[in-house]
Amino acid sequence: MPHRTRIKICGLTREGDVDAAVRAGADAIGFVLYPQSPRFVSPERAGELARRLPPFVTPVLLFVNASPEFIVQGVAAVPNALLQFHGDETPADCAAGGRPFVRAARIPPGPAGAGFDLLKYASDFTAAQAILLDAHVEGYGGGGQSFDWNAFPWSHPQLNASSRLVLSGGLTPANVTDGIRLVRPWAVDVSSGVEVSKGIKDPDKMLAFVAAVSAADAQTSRPS
Numbered sequence: 001m002p003h004r005t006r007i008k009i010c011g012l013t014r015e016g017d018v019d020a021a022v023r024a025g026a027d028a029i030g031f032v033l034y035p036q037s038p039r040f041v042s043p044e045r046a047g048e049l050a051r052r053l054p055p056f057v058t059p060v061l062l063f064v065n066a067s068p069e070f071i072v073q074g075v076a077a078v079p080n081a082l083l084q085f086h087g088d089e090t091p092a093d094c095a096a097g098g099r100p101f102v103r104a105a106r107i108p109p110g111p112a113g114a115g116f117d118l119l120k121y122a123s124d125f126t127a128a129q130a131i132l133l134d135a136h137v138e139g140y141g142g143g144g145q146s147f148d149w150n151a152f153p154w155s156h157p158q159l160n161a162s163s164r165l166v167l168s169g170g171l172t173p174a175n176v177t178d179g180i181r182l183v184r185p186w187a188v189d190v191s192s193g194v195e196v197s198k199g200i201k202d203p204d205k206m207l208a209f210v211a212a213v214s215a216a217d218a219q220t221s222r223p224s
């Protein structure tokens with residue numbers, strides 16, 4: 001059964017980039033509602049950008065240790081958003097709003113993920129729609145760095161496609177094929193690797209990234 005790896009492009013700040021990401025084939029568009037990020041957009045701005053999305057392209061609102069009130073502002077601006085928690089939020093924090101969410105795991109650099117217990121992490125966040133695997137970077141995310149992809153037993157029953165793993169962290173058009181071959185994630189997520197500068201996306205790099213994902217899917221067989 002052919003599998004299509006879903007694609008999230010994150011950190012959009014401009015109308016033209018949102019339109020180009022959709023044209024390129026993104027399945028989800030991430031808006032960073034973390035004020036300390038150079039890719040920050042306000043809830044109102046995220047609403048303006050998200051209203052450009054056609055049906056079947058999911059807006060994702062990304063939070064880092066946000067207050068419940070700020071999360072409510074984001075959801076009011078983008079009512080159909082999927083939430084992504086990328087800070088130190090507990091399972092209870094993530095579930096508090098009663099909305100579907102993705103939980104980011106921030107995996108330390110170095111061999112074997114420096115002992116990060118992904119199986120336990122995934123079992124702690126069973127309510128998550130997906131676990132996004134990012135590198136642990138200064139500033140919580142968007143760092144353009146990869147974690148050790150050989151650090152985890154990807155064929156483990158808890159870590160196969162049914163667990164909805166999202167490979168993230170330092171992906172580019174040049175390395176995403178290798179990442180898909182090894183990890184066989186449900187989806188991939190990219191920000192720095194398709195930019196000319198933080199928050200400014202490159203349409204050609206987005207097209208190249210989507211093409212590389214498609215090429216990887218064509219070459220990778222998966223259990224149905």
Ligand SMILES: O=C(O)c1ccccc1NCC(=O)[C@H](O)[C@H](O)COP(=O)(O)O
Binds near residue numbers: 168
């Ligand atoms: O993108 C940011 O600026 C950011 C800041 C703080 C927390 C999370 C952030 N981004 C979250 C994402 O989902 C990124 O796509 C992910 O970290 C991968 O980024 P990159 O390594 O640059 O592709």
